[in-house]
Each structure stands twice: as structure tokens, then as C-alpha cells.
Amino acid sequence: MQSKDSNLNGTVAVGSHTVSRKKTFDWRNYIVYLAFIGVIIYFSVTLHDQGFVSTDNLLNIIRQTAMISLMGLAMTFVISTGEIDLSVGSIAALSSLTAALTIQAGFGMVGGVAVGLGTGLLVGLVNGLLVTKLAIPSFLVTLGTMGTVAGLAMWITDTAPVPIVDATFNFVFGSGDIGPIPILLIWTVVATIIAHFLLRKTSFGRQTLATGGNESAARFSGVKTQRIKLLVFLGSGFMAGFAGLLYAGRMHAGRFTFGEGDELSVIAAVILGGTSLFGGVGTVIGTVIGSLMIGTINNGLIIMGLDVSQQMMIKGLIIILAVAFGKKAIKR
Amino acid sequence: MQSKDSNLNGTVAVGSHTVSRKKTFDWRNYIVYLAFIGVIIYFSVTLHDQGFVSTDNLLNIIRQTAMISLMGLAMTFVISTGEIDLSVGSIAALSSLTAALTIQAGFGMVGGVAVGLGTGLLVGLVNGLLVTKLAIPSFLVTLGTMGTVAGLAMWITDTAPVPIVDATFNFVFGSGDIGPIPILLIWTVVATIIAHFLLRKTSFGRQTLATGGNESAARFSGVKTQRIKLLVFLGSGFMAGFAGLLYAGRMHAGRFTFGEGDELSVIAAVILGGTSLFGGVGTVIGTVIGSLMIGTINNGLIIMGLDVSQQMMIKGLIIILAVAFGKKAIKR
Amino acid sequence: GGGSASKTEESQQKAVKLEETGPLTINPEISSEQEILSKGPNGEDAFSAIKLQLTEEELAKIKEGKYKAAIVMHYTGNDYSTAQINGLKAAFERMGIEVVAVTDGQFKPEKQIADIETVLAKSPDIIVSLPVDPTSTAASFKKAAEAGVKLVFMDVPPTGLTAGKDYLSVVSSDNYGNGVAAAETMAKQLGGKGEIGVIFHDVDFFVNNQRVEAFETTIKEKYPDIEIVARGGITSPNDGEEVASGMLTKHNDLDGIFAIWDVPAEGVLAAARATGNEDLVITTVDLGTNAALDIASGGSIKGLGAQLPYDQGIAEAILAGQALLGKEVPPYVAVPGLSVTEENVLDAWQLVYRQPAPEVVQSAAK
């Protein structure tokens, strides 16, 4: 996990090899893409008579990974600044519930969405302020809010789920299809494009990477690093709130268990995609591919008919192999 | 989570202020100790008629935190090198099972202990080799082994628990008391002393901290940073295996769920204690206090008679407050 | 969740007070004809909970003892646990027994034994508990028994403990009966013919094993034309959707899916929605809000076997009370199950939770 010595080892993490990009095509920068393609091909061959390659199934994978992907987009920014956000899963749970309760109370879809997103923003704000103003390590801050928010989600309805009968809400946030295209695919694509441009093409994105690359140098260069950090936590909270809406729309209910354990999947998708846990290097597209790859593996292994235990073993191995594959020669 | 900018901000994390230690007592280095004392006093006052201060209950806290503390000791070294080990919980589960199966198969206590610890060492070795030889980020490596090992633990007995009837084993590893002193307390104290001296007083410890502080400077100074990393992962695997034995001895059985989710508690204890997630700064005593503090909070809140949801909320808040308290003025 | 405070009007169970007077029994409206299919942990025949009671005099006598009870749950995050805790609390209140702690083992045995140790610090007279894992929690429960605490277990006793000696009794729902109910509803909806899938709990857990066994045995023995073509395991309820999607991908002409409890069944529902399998028949066990809503609105969930956790709680409390009075108690007590379909969903809700179904469910049923 060391990258302070970037000066000597030469290569920095995957995904941002400006160095050799110009000169030669270095396929090692595209490990996650290659691994993803490999996984797809493997399952397509072995499971082609079991429906893996059907459009329906592929769309299912998109549906199942949408929440992780969306939270992953925002997490890419958080991790790019060198911080971490463990509270996303619990935020999704809480916002699914606050949105459902708001709708149930008769404030309609707009009210529900506003409250759900507001919940996410609020927690994000708390995270951001604690990290920036009190300078508490974000691991601890968000571990704390993770617990607090998860407790709150349990407490608010005493663990009971809250059904959502608003058909429009359920359609727009999760269950709907426009023609053959699931609405979750649209959300994912739109959010990915926005996030990609935000990170690569705007000052905010550049300053996010700078903050993670070397905070004090960024500060000297006029980057308001504290504000950037606050913003990335806000963004992460917002997207987690949004994921909560999608969970709610997809399951037609709010429930305190939604998103449980998602923080690890989200972080895994981000790191797998090539974003460095040390900050300074981030890739939005990589994150989405990372998330899709995890989703595809889940899906393929289930279709294969493996036990949960076998699925876990193989999934673990694939994650390692995917990265090891081609990394052999480079040190980061 | 940034510390590359150590040059200007001046202050480094808690716990290792060799600087001012000599001259003035800076109570901010002792946040976790203060917070721990605060928590104890609070519960002693509010819960004194509910058995909180009884020796039995205080010993219970030690029993309940022993595994986290022991894994935390080894994790302190891992995190001090700037790496992370997410696989500890699943190693504990697997080694509780392999030990139980060995004992069941008639190889006796010694066989069980050897196999249990061997299991931990083996996984630690795999982690260490993947991190050092293939240069895969340890977050991904250990996320992968976490899944693989957890799957293996489920698979090995098809989720069935394996009872241990060896009374000596159960006594030595978890359930026994010597006079009024639980054997788990003895294990904790012995391991803490060893770990403390290892980190503070030996070359290995210094080299561990140097590796985490600046890997390339350490390498230039003749530290075999790769070997150090390999060793800390071995150590972490070993201690996780040991924790598995303690789970098994305490529960008189091996089971695939033991240690589930422990990785987060362990890391939380380490960070709470003052070790920096970026490496270079570590404190063994802090880790144990961090672990005891989490255990005490758990215990006190249950005795208070709170709902789980309320417990979660309050625990989250205490974690944040404990660190925020006094940190207000310092930046790391 | 003790459910003491009502935070929202509709979505949750209210704590229901029991009648202030008269003998304490489980809900008298539960049909006493219902046959109980489950056998006890040692193969005992079930003693029906309907026959349990404490008279007013007995209650008065217990009150004098100023006893304390602790509830050590395996998990508290579902309707089942909440209802059972409510039943226990209400019954203990009538008996003048103070509930000093309710703990949640979060499905982790190591957490549960820590809970037992911690709770013992408050020296309760009674512990009512659902062991997360009968094997690995046994030693701790034994310690509690040796400390003189009266133990009543839900569903399954810890291994190696003897009824009458170490613990009083085990009270369970008729899990086997509920599995059968789900199978019968499935068969009826499919007209006795079709291909179905089963989503089971891929963890060695007594209660869930019983349900699946009951479901699969019933289908195989009574309905040879129904074929179980797919089986998929879950370890977390959130996995229901992924597993169901996989099944529907592989067998897109699947007629029905049985899910081990209501939360994964909601996942099956989401999967069926996404893949457009509108006529998939889903059956399950446990009457949760969302499942009830779907049943009431004529959705894919066609029926389920409901447990009566509130009454199970009362039965457990009565058994503890009887033991405090020095009476001998039956080692295995079962609370009958209830087959729930669109026709009886509102009544069933009333019976299970002793309160009218939530408004959403009611309006859907119209």
C-alpha cells in the first residue's frame, strides 16, 4: 500500500500511465478491462446453453450492479483524494427508508426523492465536516457514521420494512424498462458519463486528484483541499442516497438491510478498476468495469449452480488473479 | 487519509510523538487512553448497581475482546508498514475448524493447535507472497483471500459446526480460569508485552515502521522491505489462526462464522489506538486499549438495556467523539 | 427492537397489551384442530401451546417473586423476532417479571455468548433464548443453567443440554407444517404440475432445514408431476434476487419458486418483475409486510406458511412461569402454523400480530 516512493519505482498505479501511453500500448494498464472480457468470454462459452448470454441475463447483471456502480463512481472521487467512505451502505439503507416513509406519509414521489437524497447529503456533510474540520481519519469517521446510520435505519421503523406503492417511483427508480432498456442501465450510463467528465475534464476533478496526489503541494498550488474533501464526501453521501432510492424502487420497499456490506464491494470495484487507495490516481470507467466484473462473476457462478461456499472461494480467487494477471512485472 | 505532506503540516498522528514526549506531556497523544477512562468512569457511575463494575463483568470484557486484541496486535504491524489485512476474520473461522477437525480425528490437542496455527501461517504466507512478489495492493489481495478462506471454511464441513470435547484444549484456549484470572487475560497480556517490545525495541520493529514511513528510504537504508512485509503478513495470519483457536476453545467448537466481520473491528481498534493507516506510526498498547474500549462500550450498552439499534447509534457516536475530543486543534 | 415506542403509524408492529384479567394463554382464536407436524429435537411429539395456561391466582403468586428475565435473541432485525419479543414482554408484564435485557446475537455465536455473559451480570432468573448455533453456544448456556437460571429455548436447544435438568422446554413454531403449507399452496396454484425452484438457506440452521425438508418432501411424495429443477442457496436475505435471477435465466419457463423466508421471497419478486415472469408462483414462510401486501394485491406471492411468533413468546413466558411455580413442564411445545393465501390474509394478519393489517395491505386487499 505504499506509494510515497513514486519517484523511483517509476510506475504509478494502473489506469493513468501517461508515461508510456504515448509510446507503446501497455496492456497492463487495462488489466481490469481484459479481465472483464476474459470473464465474459469464459462464461459465454461454458454457460452459453444455460442462458448466460441472453440479453435478459446481461441486463440482469446491469440491474444487479447498478447500485454498486453508482456508489462506486462517487467513491472513486473519495478514494482519489486519499480518503475512504465506509458509510455508503448504511446511507443507502437509511435513505430507502426515509424516502419510503415520506411517500407513505403522502408527500408523493418528489417528496420521497428529496428526502432520500437529502438524507444522503446530510450524512455526507457530517462525514465531510468531521474529516475536514476536526481532522479525524476518514476511516474512523465513516466507521462511526456507518454504525450510527445503520442503527438509525433499524430504529426508525423498528426494523420493519416500509412498502412503496407509488408505481411511478418504483418505475423511475429501479423497476422500470424503457423499451428493452432497464431504467437502471440509463441511470448507470448517465451517471458514469457525468462522473467521467467531472474527474477528467473539470477543475474539480483535477483538484480532487491533486489533493490525493500530495495534499500539501496541492494546497501550495492554491487548491482548497479541505473544500474538495468536503465536496467528495457530499457527493458520496448523495450517490449513496441515490442508491438507496434505487434499492427502494427495485424492491418496492425501504428496508434497513439494503446495502449491508456494500461498502466493501464498492471499494473493491474502485480499487479493481485501478484507482489507488493512496489517492492521486482515479478512473471512473475502471470503477464501473470493476463493478460489472464482480456482478458478472456473481451471476455466472450462480448460473453454474455452485454452492455459496464454492462461489465465495472462486470469487476470491478471481479477484486476485484478475489483478495478478499481468501485474507480475510491475511494482507500484 | 493523506500523509505524504508530512513535510509542512508538522504534526504526525497520535502515539508516536517522540518529539514532545520528552519535554511536555501532550495529552492529545493519549486520546484513546483518556477516552477509555472516560467510558469506564461513565459506565461505572451509571451502571454501578447493575453489575457493570463487578470483577466478573470486567473480566468478561477481557474475555470478549481477547480475539480482537490479539489480531489487533499483529494488525498494528501490518498497518504500520502501510498495508492492510482484511482476511483475519475468515482465517480465524477456518483455523477454528481445521483445529477442531484435527482434534476430532484423534490427533489430540497438540495436533489441533499445530494445524490451526499452520492454517493461519499458510494464509498469511499466501497474502504476503502476493503482496510482495506480485505487487498487488494488499487491500485486494486480502479481500480475495478473505472470500476464498471464508468459502473454504463454509465448504470444509458444509457449514456444520465441529464440537471439541478435548477439555484441556478448551481450558487452555479460551474457557479456563487460573484462580480468578481468565486464561484469555493471560494470553492477551503476554502477547501484548511481546508485541510491544517487538515494535518498540527490536530491529524488526524499527524496520517495520521505517518500511511504512517511507518504503524507498527504508530500502535505500538496507531494510529488506519485502521481507518485512512478508513477515508482518505471516504474523497477522499466525495471530488470526491463534484467535481461531481461542474462539474454538471458548465455544468448544469450530464454526465457519467465527470472526465474521472481525476485520473491521480489528482495524478500528488499531486506528483508534493511534496507528496511522498510512504506515510509519504504530502503537501496540494503543491498539489493545482501542479494542478494550470498543468491548467496554458494547458491554455497557447491553447492560444499559438498549436496543441493538440504539447500541449501534451510540457506539458510532462514541467512536467519533473519542477521537474528535481533543483533536480539534491538531491537524495531521 | 422492543417496539416500545411507535415511531410511525403504519409500518410497524405496535406493542400489544394482553387482557388485564383472566387466565394467561396464547390467542384462543387459534384453531385447536390444526395438526402439528414438527417433532421435537429429540423426536418428541409436540405439546400444543394452545393447552398452556396460567390462572389469575398463579399469576399473582409469580408477581410476588419479583423475578427478572432476559431475552437473548439470535437476531432482532425481523418481524418474527420483534413479534416474539413483544409477546414475551407482554406476558412477562402480566406476570410482574421485569425484562432486564434484550440482546441481539447478530447471527454470531461468539456475540451471543458474550451477550449471555453480559446478561448474567444482571443476575436474571429466566433467560429465553434462540441459540444461534446449538453446538458452539452450549457451554455458555450450560454455565447459565449451573448458575440457576431457568432456560427456555426457541426452536432448538443447545447440544448436550437436557430438558428438565439443564433447561425447561423448547418452544417452536410448526416449521415443518409451514413448509408443508407452502408446498400445498404451490401445488394448488400450479394445478399439480410444473417445474419449480427452491431457494434455501445455505447454512446449517435447524429451523430452515426443517422447512425445506417439509416443502421438498411434500412436493416429491404428493405431487410427482411437479419437478424441482433448480436449487439455489443464499447466506444473506439480500441475495434472494440474484439467485432467483440466475434460476430464471437458466430455466426461463420456471413455474414457481419457493423461498425459505419472506425477505428472500421479495428478492424473487423483484427478479420476476425484472425478467417479466408475471405468472411465476412464489410461496414462502413468514408473514411480513411486503409479502402480505403482494399476496393481498394478487401478486406473484400466492401463499405462505405463517408462524405465530407473538403467541410463541407468550407460550415461552407461560412455561417459565409454570417452572417458577415449581410445576413440571413439557420438554417440547409447538405453536401451530397458519396457511396464508389471498383469501385470509387480513384475518391471518390479525391472528399473527393481534392487530389489523397495515393500511397499505388493507387497501390492496380490496
Add this chain to the structure above:
Amino acid sequence: MEKPMLSMKNISKAFNGITVLNSVDFSVRKGEVHALMGGNGAGKSTLMKILTGVYTADQGEIYIDDQLVEINNTDDARKNYISMIFQEFSLIPTLTVAQNIFLTREDKTSMGLINDKECVEKTRNLLQELEVDIDPNELVGNLGVGYWQMTEIAKALSQETKILVMDEPTASLTKKETEVLFSFINQLKSKGYAIIYISHRMDEILEICDRITILRDGRHVATEDCKQIDLDMVIQYIVGSGMDKAFEWKEREYATDVAPVLQVKNLSVGSKVQNVNFNLYPGEIVGIAGLMGSGRTETVSAIFGTGPKDRGDIVVNGQPVAIKNASDAIKAGLALIPEDRRVQGLVLEHSVKDNIILPILSKMQKGLFIDNKKANQVANDFVKKLNIKTDDIYKTTNLLSGGNQQKIVLAKWLANDPSVLILDEPTIGVDIGAKTEIVDVVRELADSGKAILVISSELPELLALSDRVLVMHEGRMIKEMQRRDIETEEELQHAIQGF
């Protein structure tokens, strides 16, 4: 008398109760290059960090064009058109050269998005003007120290500025780059910039500066016109007393008929180092001269096992040794003081003591544990011997001044008592007094029979030290000269350019 454009009055600053600046007055005129000099830890960087808003002064005022200004953060400094080339670089290793140079000032397209093409183009032009060959799309983290410095300079020059602070801009530059930089400085001067120039290189100061201010131990000592002052006076002000000229070369006596301690045979590293051969004899000081990027660092890294090596044999005391890492090298009796102290030399967040004992832990062993007493003694000895300015040996090294950090790196290796000492730019950022001390220490070591290999871009220093000079050019050892045969600096300069 011309009015000053900037004046800092009565500035004081203390860290942890220790006064670093004591009522310092400092002023600069428009169109002037003003040297700020002083020993390591005198407070130069601190004073400039106060000017640029990195630190706030405990006391004192800052006036710009006679207006009192408040500078509480870097933003305030920017608003007052103050910019600075930092001694600790303000670059982000994970961003490219162009991205770094235009950070927070990127060109935007009509859609408000960053126009990277434009930034790259501008960077290319800027770098061309500075005559540095760096790809604007290269990640800064992949560059060597010299290129970091050029990037830093390019960054400062690319922004709109009135007051430009340069904190040791030439520390890692060779003669050629330095000359380019100077011609730039002259241009800026004529445009009316006020330039504050910090350096430990005396010759530069007299060449480029108009006036000079000297600090000693946090106090203002003198401000003089450069035309009215000579080197001896400057040194006198800096060190507070006279000193003998250490920079004179002295013919040294050592045996040449003995077996070499170190033999390097056919060493190759890609195209960076090609077939390098040389020998080192006991008691000998050998210098390596070359342009930036000529492969000197790569050569010594390959020898020491910290850099890649394709081919080549290393023989120490007649024994071929396989060196795969620094640990092997140390065992073989080698020591390397690396070029980049912040990345390769120090664990910045560890104490002075912990850094000093890191390479010699095995010698500090008492039973299982480290002998703390011995460790403290070694650390204290070196702090004294090298005159390291620190409160105590427990101070974390990131709180020390640049020059003192460099001395700790030196101490680390001297403590190990190696038979071959390799120094890669050992005097970067070291003040004149310390430089003499270092030169003395190196000579002393050589006299005691050690072999010394020195890389330095400062030719006077190289000439003062070496008994023999090797010249590298584009990865090859093109020339070997005996020191006594080198008449002038120009002669060596000529050789370096590859003629």
C-alpha cells in the same frame, strides 16, 4: 533611494516555543534580484513561507507598495501576486508536468471543461524556452529531481507574478540549466519583477543578485549591495566568524599500486548506462561529472542495488559480489547517499535518531533488543559532529531545515563506517559552513583509507574534492581525468558537454 516594493517589518516566528525568526526586517525593490542568505536553519525558508502564506507570523507586518497587507494563506499571497518556487516541491507526483504547471489555472473550453491540449501546448513552449527536454505528458512522479526542479520553475514562471521567491532553485541543476534560468531571471528583472533568491551557491549570488540580505540564527545580520561586498564578507556574515577556504583543492597522497576496493565492470542499464567500467582505490576520492540525465545516478543505483541493472560485475576487495538490494551492498561494505533525500534518504515522520540508526540497526543490537543508550549516543555524536541544527535527537526530521535534513542522511551512512562511500549530490541545499564540514569529513574518511565516489553538479565542489574525475555523457564514461591535469573549470565543463 528607491522605495521598496515589498517590505516585511519586524517579523517574528517561533515553533513550539523555539524562536526561529526574531524581529527580522526585509525589503525588496522593483526590478531587483535580492539574495537571501544564511546557514542551514537560519530561517530563510520560514521567512518566505510567511510571505507566501504557508505560515503566519507571530508578529510583524508586510507591506506591498506601501500598503499593509494581510497574508494568512496561500490564496492571499496569490492575490498579491506573490509566487514561490519551494524548496520542498509543490508538485503532485501523480499528475503530469502540464497538469501540474496549470493546476487551478487550467484553460477551459467553451463548455467550461479543461482544455488539456491547450495546456500541453503552452507547457511545451514554456519548457522549450527553458531549454528543458521534458514531455509535458510525463507524470512528474517519473521524473528525476532535476526535472522536478525545472518543472517547479516552469510553474512559477507561468503565472502572473510581481514578487517571485526562489528557494534554492538551482540546487539540483547543472551549469547549463542554471545559465538558462539566469537568463530568464534577467528577463523578469527587466519586466519589473521583484525576485527573492535563496541559495547556498556563492558564485551564483554574486553573478545574478543586486543586493543581499543575510540572516543568522533567525536574526537579520546585514543587507548589502552586491557590488560592495565580496565572498569572504558574505561567508563571514553567514557563519559569524572567519573561516579558512576549504574549497581549495589539495593534492592528496594515497597509494595507487594497491588492489582496488571497488571494481565496476561492463555495467549496463538499458540505454541509460552503457558498458561502464572503473576502479576505486583505497583512500581515493573520485568525482563523476556529467549533465543532468547523463546516467550518473543510474550508475551508482545499479552498483548499490537500488536501481535496475542489466549487466555488469561488481568486485569488492577482489571478491565478486552479487548485489541485489541495498542490504547486500551494505554487507559488502558500500554506502550510498542518495540524490533525493526526501524520497530516498529519510523517513520524514521519524525522529532524527531513528533515521540515523536505521542502516546500522544490526550494530545497535544488545541481545534481542536495540541498545537504546548506544543508539542515543551514536545519534548525539553525529548531531554534534555534523553540527546538525535540531532541538534534540527526538525531533521528527520533517521539522528540520532542508540543509539539516541532508546532514542527517550523511550521518546515517557515516555511522555505518563503510569501506566505499558513494555520495550523489551530497551538498544539495547545504550551507557554506556545512559544505566545508562535509568536505572535511569526506577527506578525513579518505585519509583513513576509505574509497569515495562523489557525484556533484557543482563543479567547484567537485574540483575541490576529487583526486580523479570521471566524465559521463549519455550513459557512457567518456573520459577519465586526473585532477592535477585539470587546469580550469571550463576545461571540465567542456568535457561534460561531450566534446
